[in-house]
Amino acid sequence: MTVFDDQVRVRAERARQVALFRYRLIQDVIDVRLTSRERGVLATVIADREHDGPFGEKITVSRPTIDRWCRWWRRDGFAGLVPQPAQVRPRTPAEVLDMAAGLKRENLARTATQIARILRASTGWSPSERTLQRHFERLELYAPAPSGPAQTEVFGRFEADRPWHA
Structure with missing residues (x-):
């Protein structure tokens, strides 16, 4: 589900x-x-x-x-x-959302901002980044989890050897 x-x-x-x-x-x-x-x-x-x-x-x-x-x-x-759900027509054309989903599926690491930039360059218009994010959430298109040693390396907190005076 x-x-x-x-x-x-x-x-x-x-x-x-x-x-x-x-x-x-x-x-x-x-x-x-x-x-x-x-x-x-x-x-x-x-x-x-x-x-x-x-x-x-x-x-x-x-x-x-x-x-x-x-x-x-x-x-x-x-x-x-029983209250009826709001009958709201989508404001964003389905073709644009389909194109955005295709761009995301092509490279899951792409952000909504990058996809919005690509859409603006190719069609002259793009929905907001938040609209694209919600669309990707609905379709369960998530970026892959970061991997590699640089991502999993943990650093300790900084502690000064002595107090600093100006």
Whole structure:
């Protein structure tokens, strides 16, 4: 499982916790045996109180939000209460990211700064170095670990033979 897959799993679990919190708040309001007047009074009482949120923080919820959650419940059931992930379109063209990944695979020791410089020279534009780093993390393209005796040699700390006076 990649880091990206793990993040997706964590987000899905958090969304489920939010949906459960929403359901706990509206479960009495959506009771079909209540009249609309009773439902309105109950929703107002819920909106006037502070609640323990899905992650332990104190939350107040407005009456229109409770009404909206009830509509979502009636329309889609529990799935309607699950927050939807943001629908963000990527700003960086896929071709540029593919080219950057190809450059990184060609030489794993290349840094994001070097790859950005190559992209600017060849295409006239490059995403930021941080964007490239995040992309490489998602693809699990890491630089090889340093090797050789110069990298593993350990030096002691400096200690003066006598105090220095100016």
